[in-house]
Amino acid sequence: xxxxxxxxxxxxLKGMDGDGTAHAALLRALLPLLRxxxxxxxxxxxxxxxxxxxxTLIAVHQRRATYDPQRPFGGWxxxxxxxxxxxxxxRRGHAVSFDDIGDFADEFAFEEASDARADVNRLLEGIxxxxxxxxxxxxxxxxxxxxxxxxxxxxxxxxxxxxxxxLKALAAxxxxxxx
Amino acid sequence: xxxxxLIEALARDLRxxxxxxxGRRLVGGIVLGGVATALVVGxxxxxxxxxxxxxxxxxxxxxxxxxxxxxxxxxxATARLARPDGGVGGWxxxxxxxxxxxxxxxxxxxxxxxxxxxxxxxxxxxxxxxxRNVFMLSLPIFGGLLWSFRRLAPTRLGLAGATAGLSAxxxxxxxxxxxxxxxxxxxxxxxxxxxxxLAAIVGALLGPRxxxx
Numbered sequence: 001x002x003x004x005x006x007x008x009x010x011x012x013l014k015g016m017d018g019d020g021t022a023h024a025a026l027l028r029a030l031l032p033l034l035r036x037x038x039x040x041x042x043x044x045x046x047x048x049x050x051x052x053x054x055x056t057l058i059a060v061h062q063r064r065a066t067y068d069p070q071r072p073f074g075g076w077x078x079x080x081x082x083x084x085x086x087x088x089x090x091r092r093g094h095a096v097s098f099d100d101i102g103d104f105a106d107e108f109a110f111e112e113a114s115d116a117r118a119d120v121n122r123l124l125e126g127i128x129x130x131x132x133x134x135x136x137x138x139x140x141x142x143x144x145x146x147x148x149x150x151x152x153x154x155x156x157x158x159x160x161x162x163x164x165x166x167l168k169a170l171a172a173x174x175x176x177x178x179x
Numbered sequence: 180x181x182x183x184x185l186i187e188a189l190a191r192d193l194r195x196x197x198x199x200x201x202g203r204r205l206v207g208g209i210v211l212g213g214v215a216t217a218l219v220v221g222x223x224x225x226x227x228x229x230x231x232x233x234x235x236x237x238x239x240x241x242x243x244x245x246x247x248x249x250x251x252x253x254x255x256a257t258a259r260l261a262r263p264d265g266g267v268g269g270w271x272x273x274x275x276x277x278x279x280x281x282x283x284x285x286x287x288x289x290x291x292x293x294x295x296x297x298x299x300x301x302x303x304x305x306x307x308x309x310x311r312n313v314f315m316l317s318l319p320i321f322g323g324l325l326w327s328f329r330r331l332a333p334t335r336l337g338l339a340g341a342t343a344g345l346s347a348x349x350x351x352x353x354x355x356x357x358x359x360x361x362x363x364x365x366x367x368x369x370x371x372x373x374x375x376x377l378a379a380i381v382g383a384l385l386g387p388r389x390x391x392x
Contacts, residue, residue: 017195018193018195019193020192020193024187024189024190027186053182057185057189059332059392061189063263063330063332064196065197066201066262066263066332069198075264076264079264079334080263080334083263
């Protein structure tokens with residue numbers, strides 16, 4: 001099963017409310033993510049990988065109060081992982097700059113996907129609710145026009161018109177944000 | 180240590196954390212250091228004798244508006260940098276507003292003061308000690324913020340140190356207003372800002388060493 005942003009975030013929030021089971025489940029779910037993150041950057045057989053995983057888990061636990069529920073969980077998690085990795089190399093006297101790390105930071109699918117999902121959500125919040133719901137149903141969840149119409153309880157022509165208007169509104173918002 | 184053991188140890192006796200923990204922690208550090216700074220101002224420098232009278236006039240509030248608005252912006256920026264994924268937002272730019280506002284008042288002062296009086300107005304009676312005092316008074320507050328940061332997670336340590344230093348400098352300057360009788364906007368703009376800037380520079384230099392986690 002592929003861990004996703006919403007699932008991890010839900011576990012994180014429960015853990016912040018004091019739910020130990022959810023907290024343990026979160027830390028367990030982070031293991032493969034962190035292993036992948038560090039291995040990609042340090043090489044598969046590196047001894048540092050296991051140490052860094054443990055250090056990151058401890059930091060996620062001790063500094064969980066710094067997570068802002070308004071923001072993506074993935075961004076918070078990987079900011080900590082990246083910091084722990086840089087700190088480790090700096091301590092040994094290697095010069096690692098944030099820029100060097102940034103150059104190959106774009107390999108990690110979840111990291112990107114969670115950011116992208118946050119972007120999509122932010123854009124969809126800016127258009128009328130019905131258009132956003134139609135776009136979610138047809139373009140993100142992949143429903144057909146008929147399926148979307150029955151899920152949302154509106155007519156098929158309404159779905160088509162809303163999808164068309166929604167895409168136009170989104171395109172306008174993207175253009176504005178690039179300006 | 181085995182990972183599963185570690186996870187179970189961490190999740191055992193888990194304490195809930197509030198959404199406001201970070202803010203409370205920062206405010207706690209500032210108040211802690213601020214009490215120490217206030218004691219130094221009251222016990223060593225002494226409150227200005229005409230404090231109650233001055234608080235009824237506009238210049239005291241002009242000075243406070245300047246230092247407190249800078250302190251708020253710097254503290255807000257520090258709060259954002261205390262999160263691993265945080266930037267400074269727009270807070271550093273907003274700080275330009277009080278600076279420009281005070282500069283505008285300073286220009287007005289120059290226009291309404293004869294040229295012969297400019298130097299005396301700018302240097303006041305305490306220009307030689309003002310910046311130093313502001314900087315010294317920032318140190319207890321900076322110490323309080325270092326305590327706050329022990330449970331926080333900055334990743335841009337130099338920048339976080341700089342905003343923490345500026346915040347400490349601006350709160351320190353706010354308390355220094357209780358002692359300092361100077362009343363010119365140009366004086367405050369120069370010597371207060373110099374002291375706060377020094378605190379920010381020292382914070383930026385110390386950040387990478389003291390804020391590591």
